[in-house]
Amino acid sequence: MKIPKQTLWKELNMSVKVGSSKGWVALSNLNDLKLHLTNVFNPFASSSRKVLISLPPVEKIYRGSIARVWNVAFSASPDEEDCVVAAKLNAPFISLCRPGDSEWTYIETPMSFFTSVVMYSKRDRRFYLLSSNISGTDLIKTCSDFPPVSLYQRFPFSDIPKSTKDLIQSCVLRNQYLVEAPSGESFIVFW
Secondary structure, X not given: OOOOOOXXXXXXXXXXXXXXXXXXXXXXXXXXXXXXXXXXXXXXXXXXXXXXXXXXXXXXXXXXEEOOEEEEEEOOOOOOOOOOEEEEEOOXXXXXXXXXXXXXXXXXXXXXXXXXXXXXXXXXXXXXXXXXOOOOOOEEOOOOOOOOEEEOOOOOOOOOOXXXXXXXXXXXXXXXXXXXXXXXXXXXXXX
């Protein structure tokens, strides 16, 4: 990738994008498993305010392998004091960390949320996990230092005509995103 008049940090070599929010991109380094947050791709950030924030390695072992970051969400912009980063792993775990922390806090999630996505609701001040297999569990046990984590309970097809539901269900490769409008309304976007 070429960005005119811009040099990327060497920490971003061998990294893959695992999420973006609030003008920031989260990249997971394939070599050292560190998560890096940067606003270097944000066209509205001035050149002098381009930042790279490195978080500790995500090193959770699950069934004999290192679990990888599936996606991330931020409770606030990473350069703000109250930012918490939630990383959903490709395992039944979510990890929470603040920029500046020396390690991640790992929280077990129900198995039905193995490959779910995580989002932060500013209105509810909590992280949500979304899965195509909606479970009856509500709150996942977290420590008091972090925002609560809940399983998103609203049934995503409630107001959709049956023919559209069938079409969405038939798509083998579909991505679901839980997004929040500035008004605070939550939407599930299927791509």
